[in-house]
Every structure is written in structure tokens, then in C-alpha cells.
Amino acid sequence: MKSTLPVLLLLLSAGAFYFYINPGYARITGLQEEVRQHEATLADAESLGATRDSLVTTYNNFSSTDLARLEKMLPDKVDTVRLAAEINSIGQRYGITVKSFTVSEEKLPTEEEVLASPYRTLLVTFSFDGSYENFTQFLSDLESNIHIVDVSEIVFQEASTGGIQAYRINLRTYALSQ
DSSP, X not given: OTTHHHHHHHHHHHHHIXXXXXXXXXXHHHHHHHXXXXXXXXXXXXXXXXXXXXXXXXXXXXXXXXXXXXXXXXXXXXXXXXHHHHHHHHHHTTTOOOOEEEEEEOOOSSHHHHHHOSEEEEEEEEEEEEOHHHHHHXXXXXXXXXXXXXXXXXXXXXXXXXXXEEEEEEEEEEXXXX
């Protein structure tokens, strides 16, 4: 009996460790890791909150005039009617009347590129007739307009009468992604 009691207690302690203590310890270790992950997430959230507060303070320091200019330069969405009116207004300074005006959204090849891009690109095409001198002045004013545009293609035909040529301009303009 004396030799069986220590063996029985040893087996009982091994069983208690294997069936009770070890699963509890594993569960506690898992919970501790989960707590560490939550603490890291909370620290990240606090850091993002501080960054957000800093950006809001910076944004609030901009004057309303600067914010309006920024909105016009890179709007949330492009108002195609207003853009056409601006281009036509610039052209009228030089006796140029826009004949046709089309806008289409540039398609990005993959969904990842669409999601990664902070802005959308719109393709704008318009045509008009005018002299070369008026065309160069018009183009200079168009490029210095506050709305961001990149002229991607210029097509022109030989003057038929009186030095007047037909022009077609393709340009890109940008808006913030929604």
C-alpha cells in the first residue's frame, strides 16, 4: 500500500495537469496574446486619432479662399458643364468658340489600381477653329487655369481660308476618388 500511494498520487497529478491545468494554461496564454493584440490595436487607434486631430487643426488653419481654390483645383467631382463653360470662356478671350465637348472617365486596367488611386482621371476632348496665334494664347491660358489639366494630344488641320485652322485638343482633368 505504501508503494502504490505515491504512484497513485503521481498519476492523479499527471492527469490533473494533462486534463485541467494544461488546457487552462493554454487558454490563459491565448487570452494574454489576444489582450496584447487589442492593446496594439488600441495604441494604433490612439495614434490615428492624434494624426486626425493634427490634420483637422491644419485644415482649419487654411483660409476659406485657399480651401475654395483647392476645391476648384482638385474637386470631389468634376462639374462638366462648369468645365466646358470655363474652357469656352478662356477661348472667347481669343475669338475661339468650342464646337464640340465630350467627357469620359479614363478606365484603369485593374481593380487594385482603381482602389489604390486617390483620384479619378477624366478625358476631355473638344474642337474649335482659330488662328495659330490665338491657339497658342488660348493654350497658355488653359494650362495656367486653376483647374488641373494635362494636355495629352493636339490635332490640327491645314488652314483652308484666311489662316484659320481646325484644332482638336484632348486633355486629362482630375477629381478625388469617391
